[in-house]
Amino acid sequence: MSNKSAASVSVQEPVDHSVEIGHGNSPAAWALVGTTLIGALISCIAFVMGSEATVLFIVGVGVMVVGLILGPVLRAAGYGVGGSKLKNTGH
Template identity: 45%
Template sequence: MSGTTNAPEHEELGEGHSPAAWTAVIIMLLGFTLGTLFFWFDQPWLVAIVGGGLVVVGLIVGWILKRAGYGVGGEKYQPKGH
């Protein structure tokens, strides 16, 4: 091996720091929080409908935002400096 590559020495992978990822995670966390609350109040149908439904909605919204260009590497994504 020659030891030379065309890639930079440290390449930022993004790790999900995008509006699409943050929006999806916040919606899913809300679903888990409400699901836990309804579980505590012994309302299993609300756990399934509200808690589970929001997790699915979060996945769909994150996917839509990524396709719209708000994901890591998307044309509307602007990475922030650290």
């Protein structure tokens, strides 16, 4: 008798490409990403400027936090993917 262990083989389900997954293409997502990028830019510039720009660095981090709050708030208000404010009413 041999002690061969059975190799586990996982069978992957075929991918259904007909379903649109939405990639976050919404005003809420763009607001979050745009605000966060602006905050990161401010913080990066302050970081390069040195210790005299500590306040500017903190302002940049604050802008990023505002962006992280803004995205979910806009999504809850109906501006996310499939949100009520984005549905075409035919007008």
